[in-house]
Amino acid sequence: MTEVAIVxxxxxxxxxxxxxxxxxxxxxxxxxxxxxLGPNGAGKSTTIxxxxxxxxxxxxxxxxxxxxxxxxxxxxxxxIGVVPEGMGLFDRLNGAEYLRFVxxxxxxxxxxxxQRSEELLEFMQLADRPKTLIADYSHxxxxxxxxxxxxxxxxxxxxLDEPFEGVDALAAGALKAxxxxxxxxxxxxxxxxxxxxxxxxxxxxxxxxxxxxxxxQGSLDELRRGVPGEVGTQTLEDIFLSIVGQDGGxxxxxxxxxxxT
Amino acid sequence: MADVTxxxxxxxxxKLIAGLRWRILRNSMRRKSSRLDLIGLIVSAVFASxxxxxxxxxxxxxxxxxxxxxxxxWMALLFWAIFLIWQLFPFFVAGFGASLEFRTMLRFPLxxxxxxxxxxxxGLADFSxxxxxxxxxxxxxxxxxxxxxxxxxxxxxxxxxxxxxxxIERLLGSWLERLLARRRTRELFLGLFVLSMISLQFVAxxxxxxxxxxxxxxERLIPYFAxxxxxxxxxxxxxxxxxxxxxxxxxxxxxxxxxxxxxxxxWLRFASQYCGEELSETAAxxxxxxxxxxxxxxxxxxxxxxxxSVAAVVRKEFRYLLRNGFSFITLLIPPLMVLFFTTRFSDQxxxxxxxxxxxxxxxxxxxxxxxxxxxxxxxxxxYESRGIQTYFTAPVxxxxxxxxxxxxxxxxxxxxxxxxxxxxxxxxGLPSLPRFLATLAAVVFVTVGQLAIxxxxxxxxxxxxxxxxxxxxxxxxxxxxxxxxxxxTLAALSTxxxxxxxxxxxxxxxxxxFSFLAAAxxxxxxxxxxxxxxxxxxxxxxxxxxxxx
Numbered sequence: 001m002t003e004v005a006i007v008x009x010x011x012x013x014x015x016x017x018x019x020x021x022x023x024x025x026x027x028x029x030x031x032x033x034x035x036x037l038g039p040n041g042a043g044k045s046t047t048i049x050x051x052x053x054x055x056x057x058x059x060x061x062x063x064x065x066x067x068x069x070x071x072x073x074x075x076x077x078x079x080i081g082v083v084p085e086g087m088g089l090f091d092r093l094n095g096a097e098y099l100r101f102v103x104x105x106x107x108x109x110x111x112x113x114x115q116r117s118e119e120l121l122e123f124m125q126l127a128d129r130p131k132t133l134i135a136d137y138s139h140x141x142x143x144x145x146x147x148x149x150x151x152x153x154x155x156x157x158x159x160l161d162e163p164f165e166g167v168d169a170l171a172a173g174a175l176k177a178x179x180x181x182x183x184x185x186x187x188x189x190x191x192x193x194x195x196x197x198x199x200x201x202x203x204x205x206x207x208x209x210x211x212x213x214x215x216x217q218g219s220l221d222e223l224r225r226g227v228p229g230e231v232g233t234q235t236l237e238d239i240f241l242s243i244v245g246q247d248g249g250x251x252x253x254x255x256x257x258x259x260x261t
Numbered sequence: 262m263a264d265v266t267x268x269x270x271x272x273x274x275x276k277l278i279a280g281l282r283w284r285i286l287r288n289s290m291r292r293k294s295s296r297l298d299l300i301g302l303i304v305s306a307v308f309a310s311x312x313x314x315x316x317x318x319x320x321x322x323x324x325x326x327x328x329x330x331x332x333x334x335w336m337a338l339l340f341w342a343i344f345l346i347w348q349l350f351p352f353f354v355a356g357f358g359a360s361l362e363f364r365t366m367l368r369f370p371l372x373x374x375x376x377x378x379x380x381x382x383x384g385l386a387d388f389s390x391x392x393x394x395x396x397x398x399x400x401x402x403x404x405x406x407x408x409x410x411x412x413x414x415x416x417x418x419x420x421x422x423x424x425x426x427x428x429i430e431r432l433l434g435s436w437l438e439r440l441l442a443r444r445r446t447r448e449l450f451l452g453l454f455v456l457s458m459i460s461l462q463f464v465a466x467x468x469x470x471x472x473x474x475x476x477x478x479x480e481r482l483i484p485y486f487a488x489x490x491x492x493x494x495x496x497x498x499x500x501x502x503x504x505x506x507x508x509x510x511x512x513x514x515x516x517x518x519x520x521x522x523x524x525x526x527x528w529l530r531f532a533s534q535y536c537g538e539e540l541s542e543t544a545a546x547x548x549x550x551x552x553x554x555x556x557x558x559x560x561x562x563x564x565x566x567x568x569x570s571v572a573a574v575v576r577k578e579f580r581y582l583l584r585n586g587f588s589f590i591t592l593l594i595p596p597l598m599v600l601f602f603t604t605r606f607s608d609q610x611x612x613x614x615x616x617x618x619x620x621x622x623x624x625x626x627x628x629x630x631x632x633x634x635x636x637x638x639x640x641x642x643x644y645e646s647r648g649i650q651t652y653f654t655a656p657v658x659x660x661x662x663x664x665x666x667x668x669x670x671x672x673x674x675x676x677x678x679x680x681x682x683x684x685x686x687x688x689x690g691l692p693s694l695p696r697f698l699a700t701l702a703a704v705v706f707v708t709v710g711q712l713a714i715x716x717x718x719x720x721x722x723x724x725x726x727x728x729x730x731x732x733x734x735x736x737x738x739x740x741x742x743x744x745x746x747x748x749x750t751l752a753a754l755s756t757x758x759x760x761x762x763x764x765x766x767x768x769x770x771x772x773x774x775f776s777f778l779a780a781a782x783x784x785x786x787x788x789x790x791x792x793x794x795x796x797x798x799x800x801x802x803x804x805x806x807x808x809x810x
Binding site: 052053054055056074075076077078080082084086087088089090091092093097100101102104105106107133135136149 | 657
């Protein structure tokens with residue numbers, strides 16, 4: 001039987017009168033590379049924050065690896081790794097210190113923490129500046145360190161909010177290979193990105209959220225079948241625009257900028 | 262081809278930037294949603310206005326007095342006062358943050374001349390510049406009231422003096438900006454500033470002791486001040502008033518020479534900024550030899566008795582303390598304050614204040630130190646910034662994080678108190694044993710008793726603070742009120758207990774009472790950790806929103 005990694009039932013979050021996430025029912029199977037898409041302000045970040053314990057839902061349920069998040073949050077957090085929006089780094093530590101801190105917070109023993117932090121720093125090409133504080137890292141370096149911290153404890157689910165933003169092509173290639181290997185070993189990866197080409201290349205399954213509601217979910221092939229046109233030729237961008245752009249507000253009309261075009 | 266068909270005049274560009282600056286100021290006022298912040302802003306504005314208007318009166322009176330009594334040469338003193346405030350005030354206020362917004366204007370198609378004039382105009386919009394301009398006008402008005410014929414000379418002198426001051430201020434500001442562009446320099450500068458502020462406490466005792474020796478040295482230096490701009494301005498005005506053409510010419514020519522001299526340097530500074538001077542925070546990567554895992558290991562392993570997550574927070578807090586110049590320097594304050602007060606105390610004890618004994622002074626001194634050292638605990642997450650998210654995504658209960666933070670604070674506090682007690686004992690001796698032990702028990706009670714409240718305050722009223730900056734670095738108004746309320750209540754209670762010992766004639770009564778209260782405070786603190794952990798979960802959105810801005 002296929003193991004389910006993430007299940008949400010009627011997941012809702014309201015901010016005053018605004019419903020940012022509205023009754024989302026979602027299911028992600030273990031080992032899937034799952035892309036979570038949506039236009040700006042659709043509710044992606046709110047959903048990922050709820051799934052990682054950074055935000056409490058107004059109503060609804062979340063289960064990760066069969067464990068109810070509301071009932072056993074600490075147990076759930078042991079199983080997941082997160083690169084949150086803004087990366088969540090302590091910028092007055094250096095890279096090695098931060099990884100050791102995170103390793104200890106996840107309950108790794110000292111020796112394992114040291115060994116893994118060293119390996120991860122090497123892999124992420126951050127080992128050549130051991131004394132540099134995170135505050136002095138470039139954006140791309142901070143992103144790589146946040147990714148290293150998210151995987152140091154060997155999570156079974158990895159939540160990545162825009163993981164490749166600001167990362168150079170060389171490092172991005174290595175990271176993609178690492179993530180692909182992780183999914184082969186059964187790790188579930190839940191990824192949000194605005195770069196649809198990356199999602200299309202990496203993800204086997206996709207969900208699209210629009211105005212707080214989940215408007216599509218399935219494998220890329222399943223989504224392609226629901227879109228007009230010759231099956232197999234549609235890109236993820238076509239699918240995305242077809243679903244999200246149905247209300248006519250998705251793509252601003254170029255005709256309005258005649259002075260520019 | 263872009264649609265820009267005509268380049269704007271310098272005046273139009275300056276007007277545009279002035280409008281931008283006004284809108285930024287107006288919108289920043291709008292953002293002050295908190296009532297306490299708004300009240301603070303209004304109170305500061307009222308005090309600043311009183312200060313400026315009051316000194317306007319003083320400068321008017323000074324100008325009037327000097328000219329009506331024929332003491333024209335004394336005008337240099339007033340020019341000196343304006344010069345020092347103009348140059349020193351922005352240096353202290355603006356020096357602590359990287360103020361790069363002016364440079365962002367470079368993305369627009371500005372000519373270098375426009376960039377230079379806008380730079381000067383920026384300098385004239387500072388608080389110190391506005392205040393000093395008003396004081397120059399008041400000085401001119403005062404002098405002209407006493408002797409109307411001096412008005413044109415005063416206007417010319419004030420205009421040249423104003424231009425020279427704004428040029429020097431912008432030049433120093435520009436150099437300072439370059440110097441402080443790097444984080445480390447900025448933090449070091451702040452540390453030195455705090456240290457110099459502490460050192461100022463020792464100036465009065467130093468002058469009292471060595472004043473007679475210093476006087477002839479200062480008197481020998483005074484003639485050289487005659488060649489500096491404020492003295493030249495004073496000489497020019499006085500010369501014109503006394504129809505001494507040579508003195509007037511020397512004064513004004515010297516002032517203009519200074520203006521041109523500094524203008525050349527400012528032009529060169531702005532030119533290098535205009536050409537895209539690099540002030541990047543990020544240094545170029547340097548490859549270093551690979552380090553082994555042994556080198557990566559923490560130096561100390563003394564925290565193994567603690568749960569790993571608590572130990573991790575203690576280590577992280579310790580590193581943050583060492584890397585936060587401001588917090589680290591404040592660690593020097595308690596022993597220095599003890600040294601300062603005991604110096605004053607030991608000087609006065611046998612002369613004017615025979616009743617001030619270590620019996621009274623020791624508990625008061627300890628209470629003062631606890632007040633200084635515990636105040637940051639009321640906003641304990643201030644420097645976490647985005648790192649606060651890690652606490653909520655990690656599989657730990659928040660009590661571990663509070664415990665780790667409190668453990669380091671208590672360790673530092675008791676270390677500081679130990680050093681301070683040693684200084685105190687060395688300078689004035691210790692109080693009697695019952696008073697000494699009672700004070701220590703009181704310190705435990707007051708410290709632990711406050712921690713639970715401080716933790717609640719940190720979770721409920723968080724306010725982000727930046728390393729190495731003083732500008733806009735304010736605690737939450739509620740946290741400040743809480744600090745004072747709690748500290749005053751605990752101080753009043755402790756004083757009452759000490760006095761009860763005196764009234765009853767039982768010298769051991771305060772020790773017994775404080776020991777009981779300390780035990781109760783420890784029990785209360787332990788009991789508070791779980792409810793506070795639950796509160797943290799409830800308040801996580803407030804915390805993340807406040808600290809991740």
